[in-house]
Structures are given as C-alpha cells and as structure tokens.
Amino acid sequence: MKRLGNAPLGTFSLKTRTNRVLLLLFLAAVAACMLGPSLGNTMLSPLEVIRAMAGDGEGANEFIVMNSRMPRTLVSILVGAALGVSGALLQGVVRNPLAAPDIIGVTGGASVAAVAFLTYTSGSVSIGWLPGAAVTGALVVASLTYSLAWKKGVTPIRLVLIGIGIAAVMSALTTFMIVVSSKVTASSAYLWLTGSIYGASWEDIFAMLPVVLVLTPAALLLAGSLNAQQFGDDTASGLGVRIQVHRFILLFISVVLAGTAVAAAGAIGFVGLIAPHIARTLIGRTFGPVIAASAFVGGLLLFGADLAARTIFYPVDVPAGVFTAAVGAPFFLFLLYRNRNHF
Amino acid sequence: MTVLQDRKGFVLLLLCTGLLLAFAASLVFGQTPITMEQAAQSFLSYNDDSTEHIVVRSDRLPRAVIASVTGASLAVAGALMQALTRNPLASPSIFGINQGAIFTVVIGVVFFSASSLLSLMGLAFAGAAVAAVIVYFLGSIGRDGLTPVKIVLAGAAISALFQSYTQGILVLDEAGLQDVLFWLAGSVSGRTLEMLLPLLPFIITALAASLLIGRAVNLLVTGDDIAKGMGQHVAALKAFMGVLIVFLAGSSVAVIGAVGFIGLVIPHIARFFAGNDYRWLLPYAALLGAVLLTAADVVARLLIMPQEVPIGVMTAIIGGPFFVFIARKGVSSV
Numbered sequence: 247m248k249r250l251g252n253a254p255l256g257t258f259s260l261k262t263r264t265n266r267v268l269l270l271l272f273l274a275a276v277a278a279c280m281l282g283p284s285l286g287n288t289m290l291s292p293l294e295v296i297r298a299m300a301g302d303g304e305g306a307n308e309f310i311v312m313n314s315r316m317p318r319t320l321v322s323i324l325v326g327a328a329l330g331v332s333g334a335l336l337q338g339v340v341r342n343p344l345a346a347p348d349i350i351g352v353t354g355g356a357s358v359a360a361v362a363f364l365t366y367t368s369g370s371v372s373i374g375w376l377p378g379a380a381v382t383g384a385l386v387v388a389s390l391t392y393s394l395a396w397k398k399g400v401t402p403i404r405l406v407l408i409g410i411g412i413a414a415v416m417s418a419l420t421t422f423m424i425v426v427s428s429k430v431t432a433s434s435a436y437l438w439l440t441g442s443i444y445g446a447s448w449e450d451i452f453a454m455l456p457v458v459l460v461l462t463p464a465a466l467l468l469a470g471s472l473n474a475q476q477f478g479d480d481t482a483s484g485l486g487v488r489i490q491v492h493r494f495i496l497l498f499i500s501v502v503l504a505g506t507a508v509a510a511a512g513a514i515g516f517v518g519l520i521a522p523h524i525a526r527t528l529i530g531r532t533f534g535p536v537i538a539a540s541a542f543v544g545g546l547l548l549f550g551a552d553l554a555a556r557t558i559f560y561p562v563d564v565p566a567g568v569f570t571a572a573v574g575a576p577f578f579l580f581l582l583y584r585n586r587n588h589f
Numbered sequence: 590m591t592v593l594q595d596r597k598g599f600v601l602l603l604l605c606t607g608l609l610l611a612f613a614a615s616l617v618f619g620q621t622p623i624t625m626e627q628a629a630q631s632f633l634s635y636n637d638d639s640t641e642h643i644v645v646r647s648d649r650l651p652r653a654v655i656a657s658v659t660g661a662s663l664a665v666a667g668a669l670m671q672a673l674t675r676n677p678l679a680s681p682s683i684f685g686i687n688q689g690a691i692f693t694v695v696i697g698v699v700f701f702s703a704s705s706l707l708s709l710m711g712l713a714f715a716g717a718a719v720a721a722v723i724v725y726f727l728g729s730i731g732r733d734g735l736t737p738v739k740i741v742l743a744g745a746a747i748s749a750l751f752q753s754y755t756q757g758i759l760v761l762d763e764a765g766l767q768d769v770l771f772w773l774a775g776s777v778s779g780r781t782l783e784m785l786l787p788l789l790p791f792i793i794t795a796l797a798a799s800l801l802i803g804r805a806v807n808l809l810v811t812g813d814d815i816a817k818g819m820g821q822h823v824a825a826l827k828a829f830m831g832v833l834i835v836f837l838a839g840s841s842v843a844v845i846g847a848v849g850f851i852g853l854v855i856p857h858i859a860r861f862f863a864g865n866d867y868r869w870l871l872p873y874a875a876l877l878g879a880v881l882l883t884a885a886d887v888v889a890r891l892l893i894m895p896q897e898v899p900i901g902v903m904t905a906i907i908g909g910p911f912f913v914f915i916a917r918k919g920v921s922s923v
Binding site (some may be wrong): 344348349394395397403404406407408410411412413414415417418419421422425426439515516559562564565567568571572574575576578579582583586 | 678682727730731732737738739741742743745746747749750752753754756757760761774849850893896898899901902905906908909910912913916917
C-alpha cells in the first residue's frame with residue numbers, strides 16, 4: 247500500500263508542495279492554540295498566557311485561561327479535526343463531494359441519542375457515558391442509512407437522498423424530546439443542538455484526544471486503499487484492494503469520529519463538508535495528505551467559528567454552529583452549482 | 590368510461606365520509622373525553638356552564654378546522670409542486686419553504702416586535718416565496734434542468750441555512766424560545782379560529798383555483814414542448830402555479846408552523862387512486878390531506894397523554910420513512 251502514497255513513511259521533506267502546505271497548516275494550528283487563550287474580552291499577551299498555564303500568573307487570568315479559553319480552543323480544534331477527517335473519509339468512500347456526516351443523518355443520530363441521554367437519564371447515569379451514547383446513535387443511524395440505500399450496491403446519490411430522509415426523522419425525534427421535556431432541559435438541549443463549545447471542559451479534551459489521535463492515523467493507513475477506490479470498485483479490486491472490508495472500516499472510523507465530535511460540541515454543521523474541499527484545493531487529491539490537511543483545516547475552521555462566536559456578540563455567546571452553518575450552507579450551494587451538470 | 594367516472598366519484602364520496610369521521614373524532618377524543626351528544630349540543634344549545642361545551646367550542650373545533658384546512662392546503666401545494674417540477678420528492682418542506690417562513694417570522698417577532706396577525710402572515714409569505722424561488726432556481730440550473738436530486742439537495746441546504754440563522758437569533762433572544770418552540774415544531778393546538786379567518790378567503794380561493802386548473806396541469810406534465818404545441822401558455826401557467834403554491838404553503842406555515850411531509854406523502858396516495866389525472870388527483874389530495882392531518886392531530890393528543898406530540902413531529906415520523914421509500918424506488922418518474 248505504501249507504493250500508492252507519495253513518500254515512504256518515516257521521511258519528511260520540505261521539497262514537495264504538499265509537505266510545505268501540511269507544515270504551514272500545522273504551524274497555523276499551533277498558532278491558534280497560542281492565540282485562542284489570549285484573545286477575548288480581556289486581552290492577554292502570550293507571555294501572560296504562558297505564565298497562567300504555568301500557574302504563575304494573576305488569579306483572574308489563570309482562571310480565564312485554564313477554565314475557559316484553553317479548553318475551548320483545544321476542544322474546537324479537536325472537534326473540527328474530527329469532523330474534517332470524518333467528512334474527508336465519507337466523501338472518499340461514497341465518491342461524492344456533497345457527502346458529509348450532518349447531511350446524511352449521522353450527526354442527527356448522534357443528536358437523538360445524546361438528547362435522549364440528557365432528558366431521560368438526567369443525573370442518574372454519569373455524564374461520562376454521553377459520548378458512548380452519541381457514538382452508538384451515530385453508528386445505528388449510519389448502518390440504517392447504508393442498508394436502506396443498499397439495492398444491489400449503494401449508489402452515492404441514493405445514499406445522500408435516503409440520508410436526508412433519515413435526517414428529517416431524527417430531527418423530528420429530537421424536537422419531540424425537547425418539546426416534552428422540562429423548560430430548563432429544553433433550552434439547554436436546544437443550545438447544545440445548535441452546536442456550542444461554550445461548556446468545553448478538560449474532560450471533553452481527554453475524551454476527544456485519544457479518539458482523534460488513534461483514528462486519524464488509522465485512517466491514514468487506509469489512504470492508499472481510498473485512492474484506489476476512486477478509480478471505481480473493479481479497478482480497486484484489480485489492484486488487490488479488499489474493497490468491502492476497507493470501506494467498512496473507513497465508514498466506521500468516519501462515523502465514530504463524527505459521533506465523538508457531536509458528544510463534545512453538539513451538532514456542528516458543515517465543517518465535515520467544507521474542510522475536505524479546502525484541503526483538496528490546497529493540496530490536491532491524494533488521500534493521505536488530504537486526510538491530514540482536512541484535520542488541520544477542520545480544526546482551524548471551528549477554532550475561527552468559536553472565536554467569532556464568543557467575541558462578536560460579547561457578552562452573548564452565540565453557538566459556533568450558527569457561524570459554521572452561515573458559512574457552510576452557501577458553500578454547499580456553491581458546490582451544488584459547480585457540480586450542476588453531474589446530477 | 591362511465592364506470593371509471595363512477596369509481597372516481599365513489600372514492601371522492603369515501604374521502605368526504607373519511608373527513609367527516611376524522612372531524613368528529615377530533616371533537617370527541619382528547620384529554621377531556623366528550624361524547625358525540627355533548628359535541629352536537631355544544632353547537633345546537635351552547636351552555637357556557639358546561640366544561641365540555643367550552644372545550645369543544647374553544648379548543649376542539651378550532652383544531653379540527655385548522656388541521657383540515659391546512660392539511661388540504663399543504664397536500665394541494667405538494668401536488669402542484671410535484672407537477673411543476675416533475676419530481677416525486679417535491680413538497681413544501683423539502684423545498685425549504687417551512688424554514689424560510691419561520692426565519693422571516695422569527696426576525697419579525699424578535700427585531701421588529703411584529704405581533705399583528707397580518708404582519709406575521711406577510712412575513713411568512715415573504716419567507717416562503719424567497720426560499721421557494723431560490724431552491725427552484727438552484728434546482729433548475731445545469732445541463733439536465735430540474736433533477737430531483739438537485740432540488741432535494743438545494744432544499745436541504747437552504748433549510749439548514751435558514752434554520753441556523755433562526756437558531757442563532759433564538760439563542761440571542763432566549764426568552765422568546767419557549768414561546769416559538771412549539772410553533773417551530775409545528776402544532777395545531779392553542780390556535781384560535783381568529784388566526785385562520787383572515788387567511789381563509791385566500792386559502793379557499795387558492796384551493797378552488799387549483800381544482801380548476803386540473804386539465805391544464807394534465808397537459809403541462811406531458812412536457813413543456815407538447816403543452817406549448819397545444820397552445821398552452823406554459824410560462825404563465827407555471828407562474829400561476831407558483832403563486833398558488835406560495836399562498837397555500839405560506840398560509841399553512843403561518844398558522845401551524847413547520848409541519849412537513851403532508852405535501853410529499855398525500856399526492857402519492859392520491860395518485861394511487863387517481864392515476865396521473867390532475868382533475869381528480871387535486872381534489873383527492875385536498876381531502877386526503879385534510880383527513881390525514883386531522884387524524885394525525887387526534888393521535889398526537891392521545892399518544893402521550895396528558896402531554897401532546899407536536900403534529901410536525903408526527904408527520905415527520907410518518908413521512909420520513911415514506912420519503913426513504915420513494916427515494917429507494919427511484920426518482921425517475923412522477
């Protein structure tokens with residue numbers, strides 16, 4: 247499979263454009279981690295941020311940095327990265343530039359499970375199980391969509407159409423649970439549904455980090471197979487790719503990443519759709535680099551959205567999902583326009 | 590031919606009976622059980638000491654009337670959309686009309702404290718029209734013209750866009766959330782007849798006009814070229830249908846909020862009885878829509894008593910699987 251990648255593992259040279267772009271994206275993500283905690287209503291210099299993190303700063307600064315801004319920054323980057331990779335894998339597997347976890351109902355499934363968890367277990371079960379519930383919901387809905395779209399194979403268009411139908415049912419179920427729950431639960435669940443990083447905590451980070459750090463490299467290992475799949479199933483099988491198994495694993499990774507992201511930040515829309523497109527524009531079509539770049543681009547996108555969300559309308563904290571959708575929906579329409587001759 | 594006509598007339602009669610039954614059920618069933626006799630008496634000899642009479646007149650009757658009128662409007666709007674776009678998946682909610690109308694109404698309520706019924710109606714119409722025009726335009730660009738997939742995708746994106754703006758506004762203005770939440774979910778409860786009355790002339794005119802253009806629609810669905818060849822003013826007819834759709838769907842959203850899938854499901858059931866003959870399909874759709882929404886409302890209040898399932902949730906839970914079914918069957922033909 248290594249032959250299909252563009253560089254042998256273990257070497258990293260700055261001679262190729264791909265690697266230079268990846269390095270720049272990585273540096274941008276690091277810069278975001280530095281900037282995130284310093285920007286906001288009280289501006290802090292990077293030095294003050296570092297001192298606060300070392301436990302050496304003023305009490306107020308330390309509180310702002312360690313309890314609010316740092317977790318938000320890290321969670322937004324991790325969630326964005328998870329969504330970006332999830333979208334890149336999904337678009338690769340179904341070979342459709344319009345596929346995204348939120349459009350085909352995966353996010354909706356995770357939301358149903360999470361809202362059900364919030365409303366029906368309120369307090370009796372540890373909140374630590376929420377990610378598990380969300381991931382389960384995402385997996386159940388994804389397999390439902392996939393099997394309903396199966397009719398001597400799955401065509402991308404049928405998958406997307408059926409996903410839209412399933413997504414409508416999921417959103418009806420979440421609305422139902424919110425309407426019948428108490429007033430307090432209703433507004434918190436509604437806020438959560440829009441997708442917000444407001445309540446980000448270190449627990450979220452520790453829950454997200456292993457998932458992203460394990461599954462993204464796992465996806466990278468299968469990038470070669472994904473490249474081969476783009477030529478069509480027959481060609482890929484001819485190249486010796488075990489296509490059904492790989493496709494299943496890739497979809498599984500994509501769904502688990504999306505489910506974990508929903509558990510941490512609610513239903514943030516359109517990041518999984520846009521990030522892979524920006525990544526491809528920057529870096530070309532080879533899947534290994536595209537997956538890595540989608541992670542960085544997704545992280546940066548959501549970081550930007552959350553930064554806007556907490557600063558523009560200060561003191562009101564607008565859910566970041568509003569910003570991602572405000573940018574993402576027009577982008578989706580643009581994609582539809584650009585692909586207008588292909589449907 | 591006469592046998593066929595008789596059969597179609599019989600179905601029409603059957604549907605009228607169904608509507609009467611659904612209407613009666615809507616008066617009788619609910620949290621306060623009411624007998625048929627009490628319901629009849631509340632109209633014949635109204636007694637304002639009787640709780641049952643008050644419930645019938647102030648709650649059950651408005652619900653039944655509103656559900657049947659909006660159900661008919663949504664179903665006819667859906668049938669016209671499916672004919673206009675030659676797309677079996679077309680319907681007001683898929684076109685983003687619901688979310689468009691809700692967005693403009695929420696803007697009006699939050700920023701301009703619009704509260705008069707007339708201004709809310711106007712806002713809902715404007716939003717419905719904007720969403721419908723954008724989706725129609727986006728769906729028709731490209732080499733193959735209006736394809737089902739493009740329309741559905743454009744509608745989904747426009748819905749998501751309006752929905753996120755609505756959510757953003759509602760998060761900024763949290764106090765308003767609980768008031769509009771039930772309406773966002775779509776509901777026929779707590780509506781008074783006063784909300785429907787100013788719209789009723791428009792709705793009735795639009796419904797009547799839709800029933801009258803059945804023959805022209807029949808010609809239109811055979812294809813633009815044939816219709817033009819037969820001397821039909823295709824563009825004028827399409828524009829007229831567009832206006833009817835916006836009126837019917839817009840006024841329904843204004844009264845009951847986001848109730849989806851009626852406009853998708855009903856025309857297919859009507860097509861099962863009427864074939865592709867729009868002279869019969871449109872009246873069937875109107876009656877079936879009224880029956881289904883009224884019946885769904887009765888079930889919605891009985892399911893989890895003493896609470897109620899919002900009717901929009903009910904219709905989505907019925908309609909979503911139906912949408913999946915049609916998408917599986919293939920979207921090539923209407």
